[in-house]
Amino acid sequence: MSGARDTILGSIRKSLKRGPLSAEQAARLEHRLKTPRANVIPARARVSGRRRTDLFVDEAERVSTTVARVADAAGVPGAIASYLAEHNLPATLKVAPDPALKTIPWSEKPVLSVVEGRGEDGDAVSVTGAFAGVAETGTLVLLSGPEHPSTLNLLPETHIVVLRRDHLVGSYEDAWALLRVMGRGMPRTVTMVTGPSRTADIEQTLQLGAHGPRRLHIVLIGGAEDDAE
Amino acid sequence: MQITTPSFKDNARRALGDSDLRRALDNMKTGFVGKRLLAVERLPEFDALRDDARDIKEHVLENLDAYLERFEARVKEQGGQVHWCRDADEARRVMLEICRDAGARTVTKSKSMIGEEIAINEHLEANGIEPVETDLGEYIIQLRREPPSHIIAPAIHLSKEQVADAFRQKHGQFPGDRPLDEPRALVDEARAVLRQRYFDADVGITGANMLVAETGSVVIVTNEGNADLTMTLPPVHIVLASIEKVVPTLEDAATILRVLARSATGQEMSVYTTFCTGPRRSGDADGPEAFHVVLLDNGRSALLGGEFHDILRCIRCGACLNHCPVYSAIGGHAYGWVYPGPMGAVLTPGLIGLEQAADLPNATTFCGKCEEVCPMRIPLPKMMRYWRDREFEARLTPTLSRLGLAAWTFLALRPALYRVATGLVIGILGALGRNRGRFRRLPLAGGWTAARDLPAPQGRTFMRLWAQRRRGRP
Ligand code: SF4
Numbered sequence: 221m222s223g224a225r226d227t228i229l230g231s232i233r234k235s236l237k238r239g240p241l242s243a244e245q246a247a248r249l250e251h252r253l254k255t256p257r258a259n260v261i262p263a264r265a266r267v268s269g270r271r272r273t274d275l276f277v278d279e280a281e282r283v284s285t286t287v288a289r290v291a292d293a294a295g296v297p298g299a300i301a302s303y304l305a306e307h308n309l310p311a312t313l314k315v316a317p318d319p320a321l322k323t324i325p326w327s328e329k330p331v332l333s334v335v336e337g338r339g340e341d342g343d344a345v346s347v348t349g350a351f352a353g354v355a356e357t358g359t360l361v362l363l364s365g366p367e368h369p370s371t372l373n374l375l376p377e378t379h380i381v382v383l384r385r386d387h388l389v390g391s392y393e394d395a396w397a398l399l400r401v402m403g404r405g406m407p408r409t410v411t412m413v414t415g416p417s418r419t420a421d422i423e424q425t426l427q428l429g430a431h432g433p434r435r436l437h438i439v440l441i442g443g444a445e446d447d448a449e
Numbered sequence: 450m451q452i453t454t455p456s457f458k459d460n461a462r463r464a465l466g467d468s469d470l471r472r473a474l475d476n477m478k479t480g481f482v483g484k485r486l487l488a489v490e491r492l493p494e495f496d497a498l499r500d501d502a503r504d505i506k507e508h509v510l511e512n513l514d515a516y517l518e519r520f521e522a523r524v525k526e527q528g529g530q531v532h533w534c535r536d537a538d539e540a541r542r543v544m545l546e547i548c549r550d551a552g553a554r555t556v557t558k559s560k561s562m563i564g565e566e567i568a569i570n571e572h573l574e575a576n577g578i579e580p581v582e583t584d585l586g587e588y589i590i591q592l593r594r595e596p597p598s599h600i601i602a603p604a605i606h607l608s609k610e611q612v613a614d615a616f617r618q619k620h621g622q623f624p625g626d627r628p629l630d631e632p633r634a635l636v637d638e639a640r641a642v643l644r645q646r647y648f649d650a651d652v653g654i655t656g657a658n659m660l661v662a663e664t665g666s667v668v669i670v671t672n673e674g675n676a677d678l679t680m681t682l683p684p685v686h687i688v689l690a691s692i693e694k695v696v697p698t699l700e701d702a703a704t705i706l707r708v709l710a711r712s713a714t715g716q717e718m719s720v721y722t723t724f725c726t727g728p729r730r731s732g733d734a735d736g737p738e739a740f741h742v743v744l745l746d747n748g749r750s751a752l753l754g755g756e757f758h759d760i761l762r763c764i765r766c767g768a769c770l771n772h773c774p775v776y777s778a779i780g781g782h783a784y785g786w787v788y789p790g791p792m793g794a795v796l797t798p799g800l801i802g803l804e805q806a807a808d809l810p811n812a813t814t815f816c817g818k819c820e821e822v823c824p825m826r827i828p829l830p831k832m833m834r835y836w837r838d839r840e841f842e843a844r845l846t847p848t849l850s851r852l853g854l855a856a857w858t859f860l861a862l863r864p865a866l867y868r869v870a871t872g873l874v875i876g877i878l879g880a881l882g883r884n885r886g887r888f889r890r891l892p893l894a895g896g897w898t899a900a901r902d903l904p905a906p907q908g909r910t911f912m913r914l915w916a917q918r919r920r921g922r923p
Contacts, residue, residue: 228750235750236753240514258700341644366734374674375678408725410723414717420602429640430675431583432673
């Protein structure tokens with residue numbers, strides 16, 4: 221469809237009353253793209269340390285995400301087991317093949333049965349890591365890849381995210397900066413998740429669990445100890 | 450979809466008499482309007498963000514050709530394909546071809562206003578491919594075979610009883626006497642039915658809230674998670690986006706996201722915001738094998754740089770609908786095509802022609818609320834006025850209004866005559882109305898007095914009163 225492409229670009233230029241950008245103008249745009257500049261960042265997002273953690277937890281809870289805090293990876297199986305028991309959920313976990321999750325001593329809680337893989341219909345509970353948590357709105361940033369199949373975020377009834385406290389950032393811009401530092405470009409999907417799936421399409425009444433998970437639970441590692449900072 | 454915009458007045462009259470519709474629209478005030486206000490109050494920087502969002506989009510529109518080329522190059526680098534389409538016809542053809550190449554029998558779709566604009570569902574159906582809408586509201590209206598009535602809440606005109614009826618009729622697989630009184634039961638039933646459809650689909654079609662030139666990513670925002678399932682499970686993903694959706698960087702996208710959900714539903718952030726970049730990578734356990742972006746113009750490039758340029762900043766948040774006294778009274782169907790409310794009154798004449806949509810720029814009280822809440826600071830009332838000017842020039846304004854305007858112009862340009870004429874009319878009306886103090890019916894103003902009385906004037910014009918007061922007499 222090169223005909224259509226040329227027509228559309230031509231029509232845009234005609235309306236803007238100019239030809240293609242000059243080399244100098246094009247270089248200026250390229251510079252704007254290469255050195256991304258943040259726009260206004262809300263003051264709320266510019267916090268650190270304990271205040272950032274508190275903000276993240278508060279904002280997450282406002283959107284019906286639940287948060288449990290544990291001191292270290294060893295505390296994760298216990299926290300998950302008691303969450304599942306409390307909500308009467310099956311103790312069968314579909315866990316992302318994430319190296320960070322492999323260090324969790326699952327066997328210390330024999331009631332949990334752990335299977336690795338992608339998400340499938342009928343999965344009750346998934347466990348994944350997260351690239352970052354954004355305090356501004358209690359938002360999780362999840363990257364797709366071999367260690368994090370995106371179906372795990374979508375198909376199970378309950379999604380549990382294991383997040384390290386030092387992966388918390390203030391603003392979305394902070395998360396983009398981290399992503400650029402990694403230097404691996406854009407993953408296939410970057411999904412920002414703010415609470416469990418919901419709909420208000422029927423008479424504007426809010427219902428959780430429209431197509432995605434009905435429950436979103438975060439186990440935050442490292443929250444309990446270093447609150448002093 | 451069939452355009453009923455030319456019969457706007459009849460549509461509106463019918464809507465005003467529909468008490469179910471009024472009740473459904475009332476939900477909007479506590480829902481969208483109240484929640485937006487709370488979200489805005491929580492964010493002191495909201496207005497500064499609106500300025501930034503406007504400036505970003507303005508910068509993009511001025512450089513739209515360059516940003517589109519840049520976006521296209523990035524998509525191709527990641528193994529995706531970009532299809533440029535001048536009009537609805539071309540877009541339908543391209544999409545059908547992709548579906549046929551994939552051997553598609555069913556496609557899942559997440560809500561896309563541009564999909565409505567090009568009537569893609571009808572086209573696929575006519576060619577033996579079944580489209581399945583997955584946004585709950587959109588699914589409901591697909592079952593009822595009616596168009597959306599709101600750009601972000603397509604089924605806002607329906608009651609839960611009407612939804613239950615549609616489910617009972619179309620979901621024959623469940624027992625007929627199952628309880629469907631509560632929204633919860635309806636949501637669960639739709640979830641169960643649609644879950645299977647995601648897995649059966651051969652192609653997933655989504656819209657796009659933004660396109661990012663920096664990375665070649667498509668940004669898709671939902672609350673339900675239906676777009677993510679639609680783009681993840683089938684082997685082919687088609688993104689349908691109009692050309693003005695591009696933004697430069699991830700930072701710019703973040704700024705627009707901060708105003709989008711707050712303006713739309715009053716959420717701080719929608720539940721799922723996915724930046725989707727190309728097809729499945731090696732080592733990925735899921736995701737589509739093929740990734741197509743259909744870039745649609747359909748009249749937009751011609752709006753650039755002219756009187757209606759600013760509407761191209763629109764991010765389809767729906768705030769102008771939610772706050773519009775006209776939309777709140779008649780709902781979206783009366784507008785007769787895809788885009789209702791103030792943004793529709795400006796955009797629709799630009800896309801389907803002023804002859805068909807001549808009533809829409811007049812369906813306004815000019816209260817200015819739409820511009821006041823628009824996150825992209827689009828001067829909607831001003832642009833409705835531009836359309837009215839064009840109507841007048843094109844002689845589309847009804848004869849009686851033209852004559853009235855001509856008579857008024859004649860008088861207004863002759864102050865002495867104006868004073869005499871108004872003095873006479875006011876004097877006569879004042880004398881006639883002295884007893885009752887109001888008029889229940891007036892010749893030539895039957896439409897106005899049908900719903901209210903005209904208070905009788907006091908017998909003297911404002912100009913006369915003013916002059917008397919200045920002379921120090923009561
Ligand atoms: S015109 Fe403004 S308020 Fe209306 S939908 Fe577009 S962005 Fe939202």
